[in-house]
Amino acid sequence: MTNERVTSIQVARRAGVSQSAVSRVFTPGASVSKATREKVLQAAEELGYRPNVLARAMITGRSRIIGLVVAYLENQFYPEVVERLSVALQKEGYHVLVFMSSPTVGDVQDVMREILDYQVDGIVLASVSMSSVLAARCRDHGIPVVLFNREQDESGMSSVTTDNYQGGRAIAAHFAAAGHQKIGYIAGLEEATTQRDREAGFRDGLEEAGLTLTARELGNFEYAQTRAAALEMFAGRDYPDAVFVCNDHMAFAAMDVIRFKLGLRVPEDVAVAGFDDVPIAAWPAYDLTSFRQPINRMIAQTVKILLRRIEDRETPPERITLDGELKLRGSTRNIGAT
Known part of the structure; x- marks a missing residue:
């Protein structure tokens, strides 16, 4: 042999x-x-x-590898993104190389430099941002970048997001229609555009209904921090009767505290809504009302933009905002499951 x-x-x-x-x-x-x-x-x-894929890449100048940077794999939304994006790109003859990063710009820069060493054909940043300097470097190397579930003021990058603002407004309208008066909000990472837009829509929706936010805590998209935030928000007697939590991952943490630590009932004492509509949201243990992100359409648009810009470097960047849908379940009042 x-x-x-x-x-x-x-x-x-x-x-x-x-x-x-x-x-x-x-x-x-x-x-x-x-x-x-x-x-x-x-x-x-x-x-x-x-x-020999690497040898072919040296000859053709194409590695057929897409770098995917992810910051929150503990958030149930992102393992699904990794799986579906990988499958979609494989169908197009590409493979995904996954890199882990924290959501802070400094850490992302180190990861991005490593990605560029792999001679990738394109990059997808899932809920992370990067500096304008590094964005310019990617442009200079002809490497298209698509932001997934995040936007950035940098004009040279494409982005694909759900309409986070309208999602926040829809949840506010739902709370108002159910007759809630004391409304709380548990925020994600302050600098994240998803957090910013969801809260802005939520506040505007409350204002349109003649309501105001009575309590706000910070969960930073992390389970442990959200547990602490929920304890702070609901430990006293004058707690909110409804709370919008910036994503499902944090909403699960808040519900665990509300029900099992504080002994309150959902939704009888506190209505809870999240954002993303990950599969666990529909499980009977949570039965969470959530604003659904259209993940399949988001993946399809991301792949479409990425491949178009790989084939033609002169293609201008695109910013795609997709409509989502509020899925009503048993964590909020007076509704039937859909």
Whole structure:
């Protein structure tokens, strides 16, 4: 048994085709006849051949790798994003390389420098931001960047988000229609555009209904901090009768405290609404009213923008905002499950 690597030349000889035909078979999207493809794949299987992706990248200038930066894998929304984005890109002949980062800009810069060393064809930043200097560097290298579930004032980057402002307004209108008077809000990371827009929509929606926010705490998108925030908000006697929590991950933490630490009832004592509508939100243990992000459409738009800009570097950046939907469940009053 030999440890020598099988080459495309050997595969071509076994299949009785040219080396360029072998290359086309293993190049996503390349034109090749069905008969040739079958012969090459059979020869490759018999010889144990695997194409050298890195070597091809050096020749073509395309790695067919997309760098994905994620900050919150403990938030149930993002494992789903990673899975669905990976599947969607694989269908287009690309592969995803996942990098973990904290949401702070400084940490993201270090990760981004590492990503650029991998010669990626494109980058998706999921709920993280980066400096204008690094954004300019990506542009100079012809590497498109798409912000997923986050916006940024940097004009050179595309973004795909849900209409976070309208989501906040919809939750405020729902609370008002249910007759709530004392309204609380548990915020996410202050500098995040998702947090900013959801709270702005929520406050404006309350104002439209003649209500004001009576309590506000900070959860920073983290479970432990949200537990502490909920304890602070609901430990006294004059607690809110409804609370909007900036995302589902934090809403689960708040509900755990409200029900099991403080002995209050949801929704009889406190109505709770979240944002994202992750699968766990529909579980009977939480039955959480939540504003659903259209994740499939968000993924489709992200892939579409990314591939368009990879193929044509002159394509201008796009900012896509998609409508979501308020899913009413048993954590809020006087509603039926949908």
